[in-house]
Amino acid sequence: MSTPNTAQTSTALPTTTSHSPRRRIQALSAAAIAGLALTLCTTTAPAQAADIVPQTESEAEQFLDDRAAEDPSTLDRDSVPEDISVEQAKKAVESSDELTTADVEYAAAQEDLPASGVPEDFYETPDSLPSEDGAVLKQADSEFYLDPVKLIKHDAKSTTFMYKTTDEQGTARAATATLLTPNGASGHAEDAVVISPGTQGIADKCAPSRQMGMGTEYEGISVASALAAKHPVVVVDYMGLGTEGTHHYVNRVEEGRSVLDAARAVQQVDGSEIDEETQLQLRGYSQGGHATTAALELQKEWAPELNVVSASAGAVPTDLYKTVSDLSSVYTAFALYGVAGFADQTGVDTSDFLNEEGQKVVEETSNQCTIEALLSTAFTDAKTLTKNGESFQEIVDANFTDVAEKQRLGKAEVPDIPLLVNHSRLDDVISFDQGKELASTWCRAGHKVAFEDNLGPTHIGGYVAALPRVETFTSRTFAGKAPLDSCWRL
Known part of the structure; x- marks a missing residue:
């Protein structure tokens, strides 16, 4: 669940585009990384790629001010x-702060834009899978x-890898992730960051490993932030x-296992400097925060x-029932992703509760990545998509209470480590109360928890505003220093 951006005028756009239509590239004006919103500079120097990440709270505030002024x-x-009219797009922007x-x-x-540099057949699952997760x-x-115009290529070494994992039903699955190693790193990696991405969509083309090579991965801002601090980074696809x-x-078990098995597998990747002694930080926001928390709850086992x-x-989103119930019509796409996922996991046919238009919208959004899905469904009243005019909350009540409850976080034991x-x-x-309650739950269990609330406007604003504090927390904990404990005030 995530999106961002502001734009500047580019002075260095390519004059030829043999690989993609010029109309879209020129329309970008500057390289727009969406999802969590990142303004890119026009320089082509990879060494300056890290400069685009807000390093202080004031820089984050300026970033959000610029975004609001678009x-x-x-x-x-x-x-x-x-597939979206200009009028529809303008209305969505004018009526939404997001x-x-x-x-x-x-x-x-x-x-x-073309596919990433990874060959398409790379993503095909081998005929047989090993037993070892x-x-x-x-x-x-x-x-x-770092941008879809491909003006800014990060100088980190990038390797995409496929590994074996196991889904909630016990079926062997292949999943993918990407290892990024900072330029100049050599020898054993003392520490590394494992990033669980926010909502990408549910189509294969939306996988972060694909989008990073296209310059359209909005988690690029978090990846660049960690690389700037000289940490190797693992980005999980799920x-x-x-x-x-x-x-x-947002399936708790499958997300958590994807993260943990990627952290295991990266130790075997040729050229990886990460091994069993490397200190790992798990990091994520929104759906990524859900996956990170799930991984913490599953790690001991x-x-x-x-x-x-x-x-x-x-x-x-510790409580998916509450999250779906509270979503405004701006975020109908998120609700559709959730309801479609619940239906697949329980064997319920969506035609049992969605009308013809609803089934059509589910089909369309299942092939769209996050931003396009949000735009195409913005301000769609869920009741117009259901057979009997029910809300999505009523649909969940009638069909998916059990599966939603299985995804609830904050009830299981987590490792005794510093938590932000x-x-x-x-x-x-x-x-906000879901985040505060998670922090309080971990405090009651005896953990040291740094709870960093902020006033970043909207879901995206909270992400950008938190970045400088996340990196400070990361540096301190990798150095063995305890973070400030917020439990006294929760």
Whole structure:
């Protein structure tokens, strides 16, 4: 669950585009990384890629101010996704604090950009899988661009790898992830960051390993932030994103296992400097916060050998029932992802509760990545998509209470390590009380918890505002220093 951006005028756009239509690229004006919103500079120097990450709270505030100042009147046919009208896009931007013109331009660019540098057949599951979870199946060199115009290529070495994991039903699955190693790193990695991404969509094309090579991965801001601090980074795709099988959106077990098995597998990747002694931090925001928390709850049973020394979980949807119930019509796409996932996991046919239009919308959004899905369904009343005019909350009540409850977080034991919970008081997707309650739960269990609330406007604003504090927490915990304990005030 996530999105961002602001735009500047580029002075160095390519004059030829043999690999994608110029109309979309030119419409971007500057490289727009959407999802969590990141303004990119126009320089082509990779060494300056880290400079785009907000390093202080004042920089984060300026970033959000710039984002809020974007003008939707600049949108035209060339800068809007093909299946969305210009009027629809303008209305979504004008009526929402979450979506901006750069987000719309990003979604348009995503339609026309080529696949990542990883060969398409790389994502095909081998005929047989080993018994060991976390076993590496194959790997391929990949690329990490920070913008869809491909002006800024990060100088980190990028390797995408496939590994074996197991889904909630006990079925062997292949999943993918990407290892990024900072330029100049050599020898044993003392520490590394494992990033669980926010909502990408549920289509294979939305997998982070694919999008990083296209310059359209919004988690690029978090990846660049960790690389700037010289930490190797592992970015997880999750089961069913990019690879064979269904991606069950915010499934606690499958997300957690994807994260833990990626952390195991990266130790076997050729060229990896991460081994069993490397200190690991698990990090994620929104759906990524859900996956990070799930991994913490599963680690003792699933991967006790991993040297996890800290974790950062932001805007965690601990209670999916409450999250779906509280979503406004701006975020109908998130509810559709959730309901479709619940239906698949329980064997319920969506035609049992969705009307013809509802089934059509589910089919469309299942093939769209986050921004386009949000735009195409913005302000859609869920009651117009159901057979009897029920709300999605009523649909969940009638069909999916059990599966939603199985995804609840905060009830299981987690490792005794420093924990950071960050959440904006102004979050408009996941209620602030869910983050505060998670922090309080961990405090009551005797953990040292740093609870960093902020006033970043909207769900995205909370992410950007938290970044400087996340890196401070990371540096301190990797150095063996205890973070400030917030339990006294929760």
